[in-house]
Amino acid sequence: MFPWVYEFRWSAGHLIFLGVFFSVAAMIASTLVAALLRTFRDFRKNDADAVRWHVDFEDLPSSARVCRHELTGEVQHRTCHHEFACGTCTGHPQFLLRHTPAAATEDTLYGMHMPGDRMYHRGHTWVRKEDDGTCTVGLDALAERILGDAGGEELPPAGTEIRANGPAWRMSSQGTPVRILAPIDGTVIATGSREQGWYLRVMPREGCFAHLLRGEEIRPWITREIDRLQYAIAPDGGVPTLADGGELVGDLRKQSAGADWDAVLGEMFLEA
């Protein structure tokens, strides 16, 4: 195997065979080392949350990755491949040139209060810009109904940096934990509570709102989300049973106790 090992010959056969073997072994080893080094680099750059979102997003079913421009009917079928970061999508500005979302005309959708003065994240959080330059972050009405009455919360302390699509805070619904995705980049400056109707007050980073849904996008998005919710609650292969035009009950979890709520929470809060 090596020149100093008995029976080694400086012949073409030995050199070619062992040369190929050592090259292959070196490539396998260097691939492993490269993966390890990149892992350390990601941790040094504090990218672990971004990686988690990337992996989670890749594992999401295509029904959860519908492009916002499909929601509004601007395009018939389009799946997002940019992790909902519309700022990095080359198609998004072209769609905006053709059609800018108009302001929302209604606040109540399917019996849920979804004010049009806010922007919504696909993970069911909302962002409201305040006059002092900060933003208030809360859970939308659909999320509140999915989590039900018995949700506990674990909010980050003031001063914590949050990144869009990274974990913002954690909640639990009757013992099932779920992480809530941060809608924007910024620094937490205060925390609220469910009773106050908001969870975080954030000093946002500039230009981090492009990916949030707004105005006339909210209704078709919520309609789709209710569809997804009905499929998630139904037994495997079941057909949605909620009648069109109805209103969602206040605490879905109580009403559909037989559903696999672990799966429902993962589906609706975009967690693989």
Add this chain to the structure above:
Amino acid sequence: MDKELIPRGVRRTTPGRFLLWLLPWIALLGFGLYGAYLCLAEGLNQTNMDNRFAFGLWIYLDLTVIALGAGAFFTGFLLYIMRREELRAVINSAVVIGLICYSGAVAVLMVDVGQPLRAWFTFWHPNVHSMLTEVTFCLTCYLTVLIIEYAPVVFKNRKLRQVPRFLVFEFELHKLMPVLAGIGTLLSFFHQGSLGGLYGVLRGRPFAFREELGIWPTTFFLFILSAAAAGPSFVLITTWLVQKITRKQLVRPEVFRFLGKVSGILLLGYVLLKTVDTFIWINATSPSIGFAAYSFYRSSSFGTWILFAEIVALGLFPALALISKRMCERPGILVAAAMMACCGVMLNRYVMTVQTLALPTLPFDQFLSYAPSWQEVATFLAVLAYGMLLYSLSFRYMTLFPQERELSRFPGR
């Protein structure tokens, strides 16, 4: 009890029923390990092989599982190098199948060699002119590649992915997968070929000996092509079987059809080359070394029917069925054709191993017969049991079929 380990959004049977499913396989594994232990502790006298019939059930098993396990390298090649994204639906399963096949083959080889503690000799003092040395090096390297490819599947387990280091490492390793797929393809190309080549160079066994094409005998290329053809078919069959056993839709029908089509095209190429090779062997190679080819088929056990079965019934017919779009629309025909394709390749490995050694080569030779001892059969069954256990555990706790979650919500999509 183990719900937190099961991927989110998919349903698995209860822990009790799962344990009941595992118990017979654990018992079989224990029985097989006892047989293997006897072979290692008492020696190869525990087997029915001898100096004349040196290749038996184990070598047949090795050749077969390595051919069937080729689905791992070929699926990886098509997905990561040729960018056939539809195969992402089965790549994890293919990797697990490959890992089972190759680790099982290496384990059986260790028992077959009989001196596992001296296994390092073949690496330290390699005979670089031996096909078996090439096989040993390639198998070892490729098994390492398969273990590395299996790691991301494990790290994406629901509990393990909560550990950021595992998830980030999985992510980074996954980005480098095309490199590993390329290495895997290179290694598979050579060890599949060398396994065939080692029969083709047996000048003393005229049934197996073949003319050289370049520096390799034609069996080198035939083994590569047949393994590449059987691999996707085996992935198709295992996926279909898992669907039937679990009563779930795991992949979309077009994935089955694509696997069948790939397998069919390669199988047709293999059948054509094998036919040409057989004609050359009948008319040139065999007579040139003093044997009429028909003399190899005088035995009632190995009549010309076996040649017909291998090339036509289990080669040409399934190949045509797999590439026919109309036939592939019917799942029954698709799966049956894939099974026939795998059986054809298994028969080829059986013929190359057993018929080659059974046939007399000298005027005073007798037709040899061989039946494996129970220890050999037990060791064979241990590999089967190990495969079932590893696959069952992987299916329960890891995401082998990424489309399963969506298909369970929206069946038929």
